[in-house]
Amino acid sequence: xxxxxxxxxxxxxxxxxxxxxxxxxxxxxxxxxxxxxxxxxxxxxxxxxxxxxxxxxxxxxxxxxxxxxxxxxxxxxxxxxxxxxxxxxxxxxxxxxxxxxxxxxxxxxxxxxxxxxxxxxxxxxxxxxxxxxxxxxxxxxxxxxxxxxxxxxxxxxxxxxxxxxxxxxxxxxxxxxxxxxxxxxxxxxxxxxxxxxxxxxxxxxxxxxxxxxxxxxxxxxxxxxxxxxxxxxxxxxxxxxxxxxxxxxxxxxxxxxxxxxxxxxxxxxxxxxxxxxxxxxxxxxxxxxxxxxxxxxxxxxxxxxxxxxxxxxxxxxxxxxxxxxxxxxxxxxxxxxxxxxxxxxxxxxxxxxxxxxxxxxxxxxxxxxxxxxxxxxxxxxxxxxxxxxxxxxxxxxxxxxxxxxxxxxxxxxxxxxxxxxxxxxxxxxxxxxxxxxxxxxxxxxxxxxxxxxxxxx
Amino acid sequence: xxxxxxxxxxxxxxxxxxxxxxxxxxxxxxxxxxxxxxxxxxxxxxxxxxxxxxxxxxxxx
Numbered sequence: 001x002x003x004x005x006x007x008x009x010x011x012x013x014x015x016x017x018x019x020x021x022x023x024x025x026x027x028x029x030x031x032x033x034x035x036x037x038x039x040x041x042x043x044x045x046x047x048x049x050x051x052x053x054x055x056x057x058x059x060x061x062x063x064x065x066x067x068x069x070x071x072x073x074x075x076x077x078x079x080x081x082x083x084x085x086x087x088x089x090x091x092x093x094x095x096x097x098x099x100x101x102x103x104x105x106x107x108x109x110x111x112x113x114x115x116x117x118x119x120x121x122x123x124x125x126x127x128x129x130x131x132x133x134x135x136x137x138x139x140x141x142x143x144x145x146x147x148x149x150x151x152x153x154x155x156x157x158x159x160x161x162x163x164x165x166x167x168x169x170x171x172x173x174x175x176x177x178x179x180x181x182x183x184x185x186x187x188x189x190x191x192x193x194x195x196x197x198x199x200x201x202x203x204x205x206x207x208x209x210x211x212x213x214x215x216x217x218x219x220x221x222x223x224x225x226x227x228x229x230x231x232x233x234x235x236x237x238x239x240x241x242x243x244x245x246x247x248x249x250x251x252x253x254x255x256x257x258x259x260x261x262x263x264x265x266x267x268x269x270x271x272x273x274x275x276x277x278x279x280x281x282x283x284x285x286x287x288x289x290x291x292x293x294x295x296x297x298x299x300x301x302x303x304x305x306x307x308x309x310x311x312x313x314x315x316x317x318x319x320x321x322x323x324x325x326x327x328x329x330x331x332x333x334x335x336x337x338x339x340x341x342x343x344x345x346x347x348x349x350x351x352x353x354x355x356x357x358x359x360x361x362x363x364x365x366x367x368x369x370x371x372x373x374x375x376x377x378x379x380x381x382x383x384x385x386x387x388x389x390x391x392x393x394x395x396x397x398x399x400x401x402x403x404x405x406x407x408x409x410x411x412x413x414x415x416x417x418x419x420x421x422x423x424x425x426x427x428x429x430x431x432x433x434x435x436x437x438x439x440x441x442x443x444x445x446x447x448x449x450x451x452x453x454x455x456x457x
Numbered sequence: 458x459x460x461x462x463x464x465x466x467x468x469x470x471x472x473x474x475x476x477x478x479x480x481x482x483x484x485x486x487x488x489x490x491x492x493x494x495x496x497x498x499x500x501x502x503x504x505x506x507x508x509x510x511x512x513x514x515x516x517x518x
Contacts, residue, residue, distance in 0.1 A: 237459055244460075248467040255471060259478045284501040298481030317504065319493050326490040357483035367501050391477075393484055398474035405463055 018043060019052050026072070028085040029107040033165035037086075039071075044162065044170060058172040060161055065089050068118060068221065069104055071164045075214030077125065082106035082114055084214075086164035092155040092178075105166055113167050116210070117202065121223035122230060123210055124187065124202035132199060133181075133188060142181050142188065144201075149181035149188050152228050152424045157191075180228060184420075187229035204229050226419040234413035238406075245406040249399060256395045264294055264388035272382040275312065275370040284369035289321055290385070296360045297388040302353045305381035307335045311348075312379050315369040320362045327356050333381065355391060 016025040016036075023040035027033060033047035035055060042060050046053040067087040069075075074083045086105030091098045101119035103126075108114070115126035133149070135142035140151045158175045177192040185204035190197050204227070207220025223230075269290040275283065292299065305312060311334030318327040331354055337346035372379060421427060476482075497504045 240460060241463060244463050244467060248471065251471055252474065255475055255478075259475075282502040284504070286498050286501045296480055298483055317490070317493070319497065321495075321498075324491065324493040324495065326493040328488040328490055329485075354487075355481075355483040355485050356487050357485065358481050365498065367497060367504055369501070388481065391481075391483065394474050394477045394482065398470050401470045402467060405466060 016052060018045065020054055020057070025052075027165065028072070028083055029113075029165050029167070030109070032107065032112070032167055033085070034168050035170045036165045037162045037170070039163055044172070047165065055169070056171050058162075065102075065161050067102065067104065067163065069116070069210070069214055069216065073214050073216070075210070077106070077114065077213055080108050080111050082108050082111075084164075086166045086170075087162070088159055088166070088170065089161035090157045091160045092157050094155065100160065105164065107165075115200070116205075118207075118221075119227065120225060121207055121221035122227035123205040123207050123220075124229070125205050126189075126200050126202045129188070129199040129201055135190070144188055147183055147186075149183045149186070152180045152182045152187070152421075152426075154179040154425060182229045184229045184235075185231040202229065204231060226416060228420060228424065230420065232413055232416045232420075234409055234416055237409050238413045241406045241409045245402050248402040252395060252398050252402065256390075256392075260390045263390040264297070265390065266293070266387045267384065268292060268299075268387045269366070269385040270382065272380065273368070273370075275372065275379045275381065277372050277374055277376045277379065280374070283371070284315075284367060287366040287368065287383075289363050289365045291363050292359060292361050292387050294361055294388055296358050298391065299356045299359045300353055300386045300389040301331075301356065302351065302384045302386075303331055303333050303381055304351045304384070305333050305379060307333060307348075307350055307379065309336050309338070310334070310376055310379060311336075311372060312381060313371040314381075314383075315367075315371070317367040318356060318359070318364055319367060320360075320364055322362055325360075326367075327359065329354060329356070355389065 016027055017023065018025055018038040018041060020043045021038060021041040023038055025036055025038060025045075027036060027047065031048075036045050036047040036052070037043070038045065042058050043054050044056040044058070046055050067084070069084050071084050071087060074081055076082075083106065084104050085107045088103050088105075089100050090103060091100040093099075101117055104116040104118070106114040106116065113128075117124045117126055129144070133142040133144035142149050142151075155178060156175050157178045159170065159172055162170050162172060174193075179190045179192075181188045181190075187202045187204075189200050189202065191200070207223065210216075211218075211220045269287065271287060273285075299318065301316065301318075303314060311332060313330060313332045315330045316328070320326070331352050333350065333352045334348040335346070335350045336348055337344070339345070366383065366385075368383065370379070370381075493504065
């Protein structure tokens, strides 16, 4: 038998025997333990009584709910060595379905008690609050140290399984009303038993960090679903990605101003023609040669005609006189209008423009072949060519492309928050109305409250 | 990691827009024909556009 704190705050143990079954009990938290549970016969004993008075006996298989972090395991949390001294399972019922989570009682002789909770692979490091938050009963939020916590859920939690030592009079079947207020990655829990309220704060922890701290073998359970105070992996990214999108848009505008101010946008050809539809002869012709200067860039061809309930189709070929390289395209100009039972109508336009992409410099001419209905008189039209005309379309597409990541990240973040709050007291009505869906949901977040009126840390 | 990827993505978008603008890219599709004979200048009717065989009337309502 040994007792008392060891140098450096390393936990020590003390051995006792269960008064009911005689099994050896290991007392790790000494006089700090209020109750101790025999792991053999599941008797809850009064640790403050030298004779270890039996307070309660509950039925449970020895391996009914083995702790993921075994009793007696030691690990360093926030620079302090803690030993796991107690373990309990607590349960809430929502729509008749039980949802259980696990709580681990940690002890250090100098720092006192600390707690860990685990639900579906989500872990929280819990400590009892030293001061009461600014809060009023039934409020949808509370304030603690200047930070606002939103109410998430209130439910009756009952203790359904216990092992080890506890700094309070633990009982299987004891109940408490637990309310959780979240501000990820933290959660504040108010645990009401009678007129007494215990406030605790939890901070979300990664299972792998605990496995490392306690030097546990294997891997921690993979977290399932989104937990009530789980920090969103996207929350920081949302702000960053929008800042980056904004910076990109500013650069895009600068780029646009540069291109629009430096583009040649030069008229290189303009000529008016007439097309007599009453004469059935070869209509095609070629224009004079004109020079396209500068680097490879676009050419904008505009066809204008004062059409009136007529159409003209022009087969164009922009041909490089030296290389024989031709750009073939056809354009229609048509304009119709009139009156019907709905009043005036019109369709088409008397002007048409097209951009011919990436035309190298050189000497060019146009081959033009007009078409229209026969015997519609003479159609007058003008062809104008401009070189190196800035195009706004690519800047528009660029702006959209820059906004896509920001939109995606925002959507993911909103989806994460939707999943978080879907299982709260404020979840969507879809979940409330679909009982069967709720009943099968293994991911429902549950309260993190500690059934403790014990040590503050 | 994500920040760097986004940065690279943004640079790629801006670079693409700049190249597209400088080189005069267009969303229009234009057929290109190589080696058009020089005789077209003297006899325009000897060249037929690939669009020349369609019926083009779209008319009014």
